[in-house]
Amino acid sequence: MKAITGSEHASEGGRAHRGGVGSVWLRPARAGRSGEAPLTRERIVGAAVALLDEEGFDRLTMRRLAERLGAGATTLYWHVTTKDDVVDLAVDAVFGETPVPGRHTDRPRDDIARLLHDWRRAVLRHPWSAGLPARRRPLLGPNFLTWMEFLQSALLRAGLPEDRLNAATWALYNHVMGATAAQSSLRLSPEEARAGQAYLDGRRDRYPTVAAHSYVTDDDWDGTFAAGLEYLLDGMGARRGPAAG
Incomplete structure (x- = not known):
């Protein structure tokens, strides 16, 4: 497996602190941090799908998603490391609509x-x-x-x-x-x-x-x-x- 360079590490939003696992599905969901309003994967997915439906993939950013959720970027990054994580979760939600x-x-x-x-x-x-x-x-x-x-x-x-x-x-x-x-x-x-x-x-x-x-x-x-x-x-x-x- 190719080693992750320093720049790649940074671009992945600190993936290494969760064991270097790329897929969001291979990492356990994290509970909200104490003292903050609860933010769950379910809320993140709902907001991401709504944003994607309204404005499309190119307009999806972590900053805009955090704003829609009424949360800080740091809180969002506690649950999802990258935009890829968000897209993986949103795509799976679409499959969830298929009986x-x-x-x-x-x-x-x-x-x-x-x-x-x-x-x-x-x-x-x-x-x-x-x-x-x-x-x-x-x-x-x-x-x-x-x-x-x-x-x-x-x-x-x-x-x-x-x-x-x-x-x-x-x-x-x-x-x-x-x-x-x-x-x-x-x-x-x-x-x-x-x-x-x-x-x-x-x-x-x-x-x-x-x-x-x-x-x-x-x-x-x-x-x-x-x-x-x-x-x-x-x-x-x-x-x-x-x-x-």
Whole structure:
């Protein structure tokens, strides 16, 4: 493992005093300090998600989060070391909005589809979660791991070989993230859509297939997502009928 330099130590907000562990999930939650108003992970997560929903990832800073909580920066840093900690907690809260059944049905492919459609709806309620910069560490929050356990066990019940499990998981994960990021960021007015189609119509000699298939004007996001998910599950050989055994 690469040693942490002095500058990296400082940029991580004093990580070493908690044992050098990067992920917030691998460190125990800390109780509030005596003499201060109670500040908990739950309050921090609620304020962070609200700030992200209202203003987006780029506007999230530890200072602004502390102000929203009515707390000092020192108090906030007692509970979360870095902005990455806050984002990890907020992302796990989004997964917590995805209903994960307590048990599988005998149709694992249906279980998979239902889980991913529910997660897509949660991400669309929090568009920042689909547009985050590349993460530097794995997701290890309890809500995410519950979601992942259900998804991967359903994939195995649907007949997927174990040596293809991680590839299939990431293909489905990326389908949700890509579809929601595109839907959240692409905002065309009717006039812009018509102008875009007119532009393509005028160049049908160069782009005949694109011009003929509503590339700009098709806004059936639900249908497109569902069809893409079916293509992926078909390609994986996920069974449609009851699970074996």
